[in-house]
Amino acid sequence: MGKGRAACCDKTKVKKGPWTTHEDLKLISFIQKHGHANWRALPKQAGLLRCGKSCRLRWINYLRPDVKRGNFTPQEEDTIINLHRSFGNRWSKIASHLPGRTDNEIKNVWNTHLKKRLVVMKKEEYNSSSSSTSTSSHEGQYMDSSSTTFSPTSSKANDQVIDFWEYMLDTSSTPTSINNLDSYSKMATISTTSEHHPQLADEYECQKWLTYLEIELGLTTNNQQE
């Protein structure tokens, strides 16, 4: 072998960019059946033209059943701030203290919301400390300092997922066409099911749904479809 390390995959033969619903479903279906012992080999086995790392990231950050999506609560944000004081930018470490939250999500929230908020807080602390002496706790300051900026947009995607499952429940759990999925491109979070519709967390229901998807996608007969 020459200098450096081999690329994790052949970059010319893998697809990049946003994941499609079909890819998501293929990945979910494969992992449900076979697990993810070997990420490098997984794309090929699952019939995906993706890099193993990309699959892993997609699964961990988006498709994993226990991933929690939607708004961060003030408590969670407070926790992140506190943990960041201890761990710095060790996002995975911070994520391990926040069940259902991913390092990527926390990193994004930190970079987009919390960093700015901290600046505001520090300013306020500085200002109030110059006029009075008590500024130790920042609890309750969040919404005051920048309440207009804290409405995470991910709630929209979450709404779509909820809509999707409401649809599924209303139509006795099987859409008439796979095309229905297109308008719910982010439905892949089977995860949220258990949160909003506990009955669908039932393994049997999940399995039923996956089986249906596999048939619709042709995964049961031909892995190379698409």
Add this chain to the structure above:
DNA sequence: AACTACATCAACCGCCCCCGC
């Protein structure tokens, strides 16, 4: 209504660590 600036977040990149050989 059109354009611009800003915010958000999914995904990629590349480095590092760990483990098996």
Add this chain to the structure above:
DNA sequence: GGCGGGGGCGGTTGATGTAGT
């Protein structure tokens, strides 16, 4: 002990959405 491969992690980017003018 050294090497290579795979997985994990943190930084960064680019596409998309939204607010402001």
